Amino acid sequence: MTIENPLLSPSSLPYGLPDYTAIRPAHYLPAFREAFARHAAEVAAITSDPAPPTFENTLLPLEESGRLLGDVARTFYTVSSADATPEIQEIEEELAPLMSAHQDAIQLDAALFARVAAIHAQLDALPLSPEQRYLVERHHREMAHAGAALGEDAKAELTALNQRLSTLTTTFEKNLLADTNDLAVVFDTADELEGLTEGELSAAAQAAADRGLEGKWAVTLTLFTGHPYLSSLVRRSSRKRILDASRSRGSRGNDADNRGVLREIVRLRAQRAALLGYESHAAYITSDETAGSPAAVHDLLRRLAVPAARNARNEQAALQAIIDAETEPFPLEAHDWAFYTEKVRAAEYDLDRGALRPWFESERVLRGGVFRAATELYGVTFTERTDIPAYHPDARVFELHNADGSELGLFVLDLYTRDTKRGGAWMNSIVSQSALRGTRPIVVNNLNVPKPAPGRPTLLTLDEVTTLFHEFGHALHGLFATVTYPHFAGTAVFRDFVEFPSQVNEMWIYWPEILASYARHVDTDEPLPAEVVEKLHASEAFNQGFATSEYLAAAWLDQAWHSLGVAEAEAEIDVAAFEAQALAEIGLDNPVVPTRYSSTYFAHVFSGGYSAGYYSYIWSEVLDADTVEWFRENGGLTRANGDRFRQRLLGVGGSKDPLDAYRDFRGRDAEIDPLLKRRGLSD
Known part of the structure; x- marks a missing residue:
């Protein structure tokens, strides 16, 4: 008897949302195998067509192909990242090489590439729309970049490399998740967590209870090196335990040690780049980004690193001065930075950011802040759909409508x-x-x-408010992109452009109408006092030496690993020594300012999609800061401004060269001065 697989039939839920209540882990691999077979058959039908290649008989069916595979993959990877049970992790490990092999079979198909190349060769003579022309250009470029022009032996070697890399990156993520959970710091008494709010203590108690440790408190680790609690924990020993745990992930010599995994990833990426004709993985990746080359990336990072390191040293001296005035002074260490930064902030700006959390209740931030800014700018409205189940009980579903009442899509918040x-x-x-x-x-x-524990409000830090606005900027990009071809859907743009819309959306956090709407005290409903708002504005460039340095250090580490040639990557590399040398090379080797991610837990580049591309955040911020200037010059939070930004940038998705889209929006190329001013890096 055949068991019906819900992944192989269209969903009956609104907008085609998968019915996760009907999907079981056992459904995924059979659905993937069927989807692989269907996609292969669809491509075979294209390549076996005896007619000369045309847009209509090649590119159009190519865009129609693989629909089932895309649907199944997006359904699965949503769960594997957000609710990776051991069973789901096992499926992902088995799936990784299968998915890699299938993608290579399509991208490296010689007959398919020949048809695309034939159309590309006569591009100027074909009556194509701008979106169709760009579709031909991108398919041709991406297939060539993937290795479609290689000989059969080289393709076989490439496919083997890609499959092994897919397994390794999955292993890296699995190890990191396991070690992060294992290293949650358990405290026996609440006194050890002096300085945390009642809500934070509640969350720590709940985290401990979830681990079967009733009566204790557990602090779970964040992905990045630091931790929000470091700014408020009074006891140095508690701060040190948390930071030490964070920095040790993936390098403890246990089963979750990622050092060997990342060394092999680096080695195989270098070998693949050489096979494809590039001197390094960084050269390979940046060749198909807006940056164009590692040299352009390195120039920007070096230009910013010198003033960032200088500012960080000045900030360090100010922190040390406060410590030296205490009864028992000591040398500042990395786990002290955030705590004493708040003391300096309080002294210089009379501002305690930790005390702001009661004004940032999560539901108010979401509806009165994030959603309201989108409504004011773009006219979209939000309705929560409690009748539509998501993939986890904590995930909430919202339906969006355009200003004219037409349906736009669904937004899921987890x-x-x-x-x-x-x-x-x-x-x-x-x-x-x-x-x-x-x-x-x-x-x-x-x-x-x-x-927090049931019945307690969720109070966000200012950093978490920023993250919510930032990620919703990505969501708007995915929701607003209006394209014909799925190849260009949503955020399918160059990696070093994709952060731009999300960073722009952060500007509305402090916009007066928006801030007044969401920043209201959870108990009294009083707005955030005007004098506090003024202090927040005055302190925007505060601690930017540290923030910029820790980010640039991580971006440089990414470049350092991925700029290695084959011979260098095949040498036996000591991970800690390599990091130290790389950071010294760019002048960011200050032990009190650790890199935002050390290599063994640098998920962005060793298990995510940012390899040789972590520079993208600062690269995109040049455009972002320049765009913020445009909004301010043109009246800020208005429908006219929102509509222009939506139509000329967000709405085009990947259907246009992103820098051309930016010029269309801005009227010129971006200038770097607004970024330097924002981060306090101007001369």
Whole structure:
């Protein structure tokens, strides 16, 4: 008897949201195998067509192909990142090489590439729309970049490399999740957590209870090196325990040690780049980004590193001065930075950011802040759909409508941390918009906010507020992109451009109408006092030496690993020594300012999609800061401004060169001065 697989039939839920209540882990691999077979057959039908290749008989069916595979993959990877139970992790490990092999079989298909190349060769003579022309260009470029022009022996070697890399990156993420959960710091008494709010203590108690440790308190680790609690914990020993645990992930010599995994990833990426004709993985990746080359990336990072390191040293001296005035002074260490930074902030700006949490209740921030800014700018409205089940009980579903009442799509918010969720925050799509396929978008935002005990409000830090606005900027990109072809759907743009819309959306956090709407005290409903708002504005460049340095250090580590040639990558590399040498090379080797991610837990580049591309955040911020200037010069939070930004940038998805889209919006190329001013890096 054949068991019906819900993944192989269209969903009956609105917008095609998968019915996760009917899907079981056992459904995934059979659905993937069927989807692989169907996709292969669809491509074979294209390549076996005896007619000369045309847009209509090659590119159009190519865009129609693989629909089932895309649907199944987005359904599965949503769960594998946000609710990776051991069973789901086993499936992902088995799936990784299968998915890699299938993708290579399509991308490296010589007959398919020959047809695409034939169309590309006569591009100027074909009566194509701008979107169709760009589709031909991108398919040709991406297939060539993937290795479609290689000989058969080289393709076989490439496929083997890709499969092994897919397994290794999955292993890296699995190890990191396991070690992060294992290293949650358990405290026996609440006194050890002096300085935390009642809500934070509640979350720590709940985290301990979830681990079977009733009567204790557990502090779970964030993806990045630091931790929000370091700014308020009074006891140095407690701060040190948390930071030491964070920095030790993936390097403890246990089963979750990632050092050997990342060394092999680096080695195989270098070998693959050489096979494809590039001197390094960084050269390979940046060749198909807006940056164009590692040299352009290195120039920007070096230009910013010198003033950032200088500012960080000045900030360090100010912190040390406070410590020296205490009864028992000591040398400042990394785990002290955030705590004493808040003391300096209080002294210089009379501002205690930790005390702001009662004004940032999560539901108010979401509806009165994030959603309201989108409504004011773009006219979209939000309705929570409690009748539509998501993939986890904590995930909430909202339906969006345009200003004219037309349906736009669904937004899923998954706010809270859990042991089965990977660290950090991200956006992904479950369904992508495409006029060709008649689909509307479903996008997800994931954060990792500690969940308080039942009945307690969720109070966000200012950093968490920023993250919520940031990730919703990605969501808007995914929701607003209006394209014909699925290849261009949502956030399918160059990696070093993708952070731009999300960073722009952060500007509304402090916009007066928006701030007044969401920043209201959870108990009294009083707005955030005007004098506090003024202090927040005055302190915007405060601690930017540290913030910029820790980010640039991580971006440089990414470049250092991925700039290695084959011979260098095949040498036996001591991970800690390599990091130290790389950071010294760019002048960011200050032990009191650790890199935002050390290599063994640098998920962005060793298990995510940012390898040789972590520079993207600062690269995109050049555009972002310049765009913020444009909004301010043109009246700020208005429908006219929102509509222009939506139509000329967010709405084009990947259907246009992103820098051309930016010029269309801005009227010129971006200038770097607004970024330097924002981060306090101007001369």
